[in-house]
Amino acid sequence: MARLNYGVIGCGMMGQEHLRNIALLQDAAVPAIFEPDPVMRKAAAVAAPGAVMAGSIAQLLTVEAVNCLLIASPNYLHLRQLEEIAAIRPLPVLVEKPLFTAPEDAQRLAALRASYPAPIWVAMEYRYMPPVARMIEEAEAATGGIRMLTIREHRFPFLQKVGDWNRFNRNTGGTLVEKCCHFFDLMRHILRSDPVRIMASGGQSVNHLDEVYDGERSDIWDNAYVIVDFASGARAMLELCMFAEGSRYQEEISAIGPAGKIECHVPGPGRFWPAHLGEPPVAQVIVSPRAPKGPKTVEIPVDPQLLAAGDHNGSTFYQHQRFQRAVVSGDPIEVTLEDGWWAVVMGLAAQESAATGKAVDLSSIHYRVL
Missing domain, CATH: 3.40.50.720 (NAD(P)-binding Rossmann-like Domain)
Structure with missing residues (x-):
């Protein structure tokens, strides 16, 4: 190569x-x-x-x-x-x-x-986290066609960045852009459909309340709920809490359809896991058919070398591998500018909905630029 x-x-x-x-x-x-x-x-x-x-x-x-x-x-x-x-x-x-x-x-x-x-x-x-990739691969068979998708992230507060740039919405796009564009991308990717309407509620409740930089108080949000209707008729929900670092798993994703449910549980960065609790948890995928009932759990371990190389459950490495194949071998670009555009647009619409208390129609010309 x-x-x-x-x-x-x-x-x-x-x-x-x-x-x-x-x-x-x-x-x-x-x-x-x-x-x-x-x-x-x-x-x-x-x-x-x-x-x-x-x-x-x-x-x-x-x-x-x-x-x-x-x-x-x-x-x-x-x-x-x-x-x-x-x-x-x-x-x-x-x-x-x-x-x-x-x-x-x-x-x-x-x-x-x-x-x-x-x-x-x-x-x-996030598409390339091994448990998430496994869930996506099996979702259609496990659910019989996803009708409801829920993504929950319970995690630690925003970390300190150079110059504290991530403390202000004007620099980040807002928490629902900065942090959550990953999850909006996952929604489109998993459901294979585009969003049509977004409703959200969010704000700054616990973190950053007393943080002041050069005389200006941080305005970044630390929690939100977002509901998204898709063109396919499926619905998705995001639950974000950034003052829940005591959780066993950081991300929990569930997809449900007429045949059953599939979910994955993804631990947060191993460097934050308390040593007195022993080894960090291992990612899981759980399939729960409606009939016959009986959830089945499979652990999805990740190479320790990859876990040590970053905070994203090995996904950064796998992403680079795929980028390498696209550049060298001409494989398709898997996350395109259009995908990136949709992820931001969904985040901006969610920020707007939370600020105004109104649902945002994504067919509006305001959002149809690309």
């Missing part, structure tokens, strides 16, 4: 996870990095000791060895950086979610999509 040589843009917390997982890939290296923060740049130099530390994206793109790119910068920079790359040297890109953070950005994304000559893969790695 031809070698992937990543130019990495942004090496904060998620960028460092990407570096650790790229190091585990065969036929992959990181010859160049752009990271403006000195602390993160120093950590990146340790993780990728052979990399040139570029002073800008333009300088990174002059490194001849670079033949693909990873964008893992703060949310509000993603689209701007894609546009800069398009203007200088458009290479294949794996770009972190979310693609954009405000409704007015959608027209710029549409222009980029129409003109960018190389593959762009949006980093929706």
